[in-house]
Amino acid sequence: MNRRSFLRYAAAGAAAAGGVANAAPQATTKSADRPDILFVMTDQQRFDTIRALGNADIYTPNLDRLVRRGVTFTRAYSTCPVCVPSRYTIRTGCFEPRTALWENMLANPAPGQAPAMEDRCGPYLAKVMKNAGYRTFGIGKFHAQPWNEDLGFETCLHSEEMYSEESRGQDAYAAWIAKEHPYYDFIEGLMGERTEMYYMPQMSPTPAECGVEWWAANRAIECVNQEDARPYFGFVSFVGPHPPLAPPIPFNRMYDPDRMPNPVCGDLATDHMDEQIPWMNHAIWAEDINNPWARVLKARYYGEITYIDYCLGRLLDAVEARGRAHNTLICFFSDHGDHLGDHHAWQKESFFEQACHIPFLLSWPTRVPADMRRETLVCLADLFGIATTAAGISDLRDGIDVLASLQSETAPREHLIGFHGQPGTAGSTIMVRRDRWKYIFIANGGREQLFDLEKDPGELVNLAATTPDLVKQMREIAVKACGQPGAESGLDGGQLRSFPYQPRERKRFYQFDGSRGVSGFPAKPEDVLQQWEPSAPRAPHLRRSTM
Numbered sequence: 001m002n003r004r005s006f007l008r009y010a011a012a013g014a015a016a017a018g019g020v021a022n023a024a025p026q027a028t029t030k031s032a033d034r035p036d037i038l039f040v041m042t043d044q045q046r047f048d049t050i051r052a053l054g055n056a057d058i059y060t061p062n063l064d065r066l067v068r069r070g071v072t073f074t075r076a077y078s079t080c081p082v083c084v085p086s087r088y089t090i091r092t093g094c095f096e097p098r099t100a101l102w103e104n105m106l107a108n109p110a111p112g113q114a115p116a117m118e119d120r121c122g123p124y125l126a127k128v129m130k131n132a133g134y135r136t137f138g139i140g141k142f143h144a145q146p147w148n149e150d151l152g153f154e155t156c157l158h159s160e161e162m163y164s165e166e167s168r169g170q171d172a173y174a175a176w177i178a179k180e181h182p183y184y185d186f187i188e189g190l191m192g193e194r195t196e197m198y199y200m201p202q203m204s205p206t207p208a209e210c211g212v213e214w215w216a217a218n219r220a221i222e223c224v225n226q227e228d229a230r231p232y233f234g235f236v237s238f239v240g241p242h243p244p245l246a247p248p249i250p251f252n253r254m255y256d257p258d259r260m261p262n263p264v265c266g267d268l269a270t271d272h273m274d275e276q277i278p279w280m281n282h283a284i285w286a287e288d289i290n291n292p293w294a295r296v297l298k299a300r301y302y303g304e305i306t307y308i309d310y311c312l313g314r315l316l317d318a319v320e321a322r323g324r325a326h327n328t329l330i331c332f333f334s335d336h337g338d339h340l341g342d343h344h345a346w347q348k349e350s351f352f353e354q355a356c357h358i359p360f361l362l363s364w365p366t367r368v369p370a371d372m373r374r375e376t377l378v379c380l381a382d383l384f385g386i387a388t389t390a391a392g393i394s395d396l397r398d399g400i401d402v403l404a405s406l407q408s409e410t411a412p413r414e415h416l417i418g419f420h421g422q423p424g425t426a427g428s429t430i431m432v433r434r435d436r437w438k439y440i441f442i443a444n445g446g447r448e449q450l451f452d453l454e455k456d457p458g459e460l461v462n463l464a465a466t467t468p469d470l471v472k473q474m475r476e477i478a479v480k481a482c483g484q485p486g487a488e489s490g491l492d493g494g495q496l497r498s499f500p501y502q503p504r505e506r507k508r509f510y511q512f513d514g515s516r517g518v519s520g521f522p523a524k525p526e527d528v529l530q531q532w533e534p535s536a537p538r539a540p541h542l543r544r545s546t547m
Contacts, residue, residue, distance in 0.1 A: 035364060035390050036328040038319065039235045039383065042308060043083065043141060043242040044348065046337035047357040049305050057260065058302050062313035066332055070363025071372045071406065077379045077433060079418040081336035081348045081356040083143045086380055091151060092121035093384025093397030096419040097486030103421060106145050110486045122397065125384050127152030129233040132393045137223040140216045140237030153235070157219050159212045161191055161239050168515035173215050181210050186535060188518065192244030194511035198284045199346055201300045204248035208307065211248050212239050217311035221318040233387060236315070240304040247303035254306055255299035262291045263341030266460035271343040273449060274350055274429060274442050275504050282506040286346040294341035301340060329364040329390050331383065351418055351431040351440045352459055362386065368406060376405050377413040377433065417481040423490025426499040430481070430490070432474045439474035446498030450474065
C-alpha cells in the first residue's frame with residue numbers, strides 16, 4: 001500500500017457435542033463456493049487501539065477499514081493472557097484444561113490425559129484445513145514448543161522474536177536479513193533490544209522496508225497471489241506491538257508523548273492484589289516507570305501499531321486486487337493485551353481488561369453484515385470453529401459457532417472462564433466474565449475481586465466485599481469450571497483451592513541473543529571483551545531489494 005492509498009483510507013474514515021474429532025470432518029460446501037480465509041494476528045495489542053472503535057489518539061486507517069468491512073466483537077477475550085497458551089488455544093480450538101498450558105511454558109498434562117497435544121485436542125487447525133482441501137500458509141511468530149514444531153502448514157515461514165544457537169539460521173526472517181541485507185545481520189535484536197531495555201523507548205535497528213512486519217506482509221502477499229485452484233487458509237502473525245517498543249522511521253515520531261494519556265491506576269492494594277503483577281514489573285525492570293516515561297512508551301507502542309496497520313493495508317490491497325475479496329473471510333485479533341502502566345502494571349498475565357480484552361474483527365462480505373458491533377462473548381478458542389465452519393467442515397471443539405450467532409441460530413455464551421497459572425498452585429488465578437461482571441479468584445491468599453464493567457470500566461473499585469451474594473454465584477461458576485479433567489487440582493473439598501498469602505521472590509529476566517552465545521550480563525564488565533573482536537567496516541549496499 002503506497003502513501004497515497006494510506007492517506008486515502010485514513011480520510012475515508014461451549015464445547016461441540018461429541019468432543020474432539022480426530023478424523024478430518026467432511027466438507028459440506030462445494031469447493032467453488034468455499035471462501036478464502038485469512039487470519040491476521042498481532043502480539044500484545046490491547047482492545048482499545050483502533051481509531052474507528054473510539055480511540056481518537058491513534059491512527060489506524062486499515063484496521064478502521066476492517067471495522068467497516070464486517071463485525072467487531074466488543075467483548076472478546078484471551079482466556080490465558082500470555083503468548084504460548086493463547087497460541088495453542090488458537091491452533092487447537094481448546095481451552096487450558098485440555099491444552100495443559102497455563103503459562104509460557106509446557107506443563108505436564110493431568111492424569112489420564114494423553115501426553116501429546118494433538119492426541120489431547122485433535123489435529124491442529126492448519127492440518128484440518130489442509131485435509132479439507134485448502135492450501136495453507138503460515139507466516140510470522142508462532143511461539144511453538146519446540147519452535148519448529150510441525151503445525152501443519154504447507155508453507156511455514158517463521159519470524160520468531162528470539163533465537164537459540166540453531167534457530168537463527170533456520171528462521172525465515174533472520175535468514176532473509178542475512179542473505180538480502182547482510183549489513184544488518186550483526187544486529188543481535190533485530191526487533192529491538194530486550195532485557196533491561198524491554199520497556200525503554202527505542203527506534204527499530206532497521207528501516208521500515210527491512211522490518212519484520214514489512215517482511216511478513218510481503219511473504220503473505222506472495223502466498224495470497226499464488227496460482228492454485230484451491231481456496232487458501234492463511235495465518236499471518238505479526239510480532240508487534242509486543243515489546244521492545246521500537247517502531248521504524250517515521251513511525252517512531254508519529255505520536256507526541258505529551259498528547260498521550262497517563263496510565264489509569266487504582267488503589268495499589270487492588271491493582272497489585274495479584275502478586276504476578278509486581279513480580280513481572282520487577283522481572284522486566286519496569287517497577288519504577290513514572291507517568292512521563294509511560295507516555296513516551298505509549299507513543300512508541302502506538303507507532304508500532306500504525307506501522308503494522310500500514311503493512312496490513314498492503315496485504316488488504318492484495319486481497320482486494322485478487323478478485324475474490326467478496327468471498328474472503330478475514331479475521332483480525334491479538335493473543336492478549338498489555339497493561340502499559342494501567343493498574344501500576346506492565347506486560348500481561350492478569351485478568352484486568354488491558355491484558356485479556358482483545359480486538360476481534362470478523363468480515364466476510366457475502367455472509368457477514370458490514371460495520372456492525374456485537375457484544376457476544378467470544379474468545380480465541382472460537383477461531384477454530386470460524387475457519388472450519390466457513391470451510392463447510394464445522395468443528396467447534398471448545399468454542400461456539402460464532403458465524404451462527406450472527407444469524408441468531410445459536411445461543412450465546414452465558415459466561416467465559418479464564419485460567420492463568422496451574423490450578424492447585426499458589427500462582428493460579430481464575431476469571432469469570434458474565435454480563436456486566438468480572439470475577440477474579442487469586443489462589444495466593446484466597447483473594448477475590450469483582451468489578452462492574454458497566455459502571456467501572458477501568459476496574460478501579462473492587463466490589464467483592466460488598467456484594468457477597470453475587471460473589472458467591474460467580475465463585476460457584478468457577479468451581480464448576482474446575483470440575484473437569486485438567487483443572488480438578490484447583491479444587492479442595494468442593495471449593496476453590498487457596499494458599500496462605502506469600503510474596504514471590506523477585507528476579508530479573510535476561511533475554512539476550514542465544515544464537516550469539518549470549519546468556520546474561522558478565523560477572524565483570526571486561527569479560528565481554530574477552531571473546532570480542534571489532535568487525536571490519538562494511539558500507540551498506542545502496543540498492544533496494546525487491547523483497
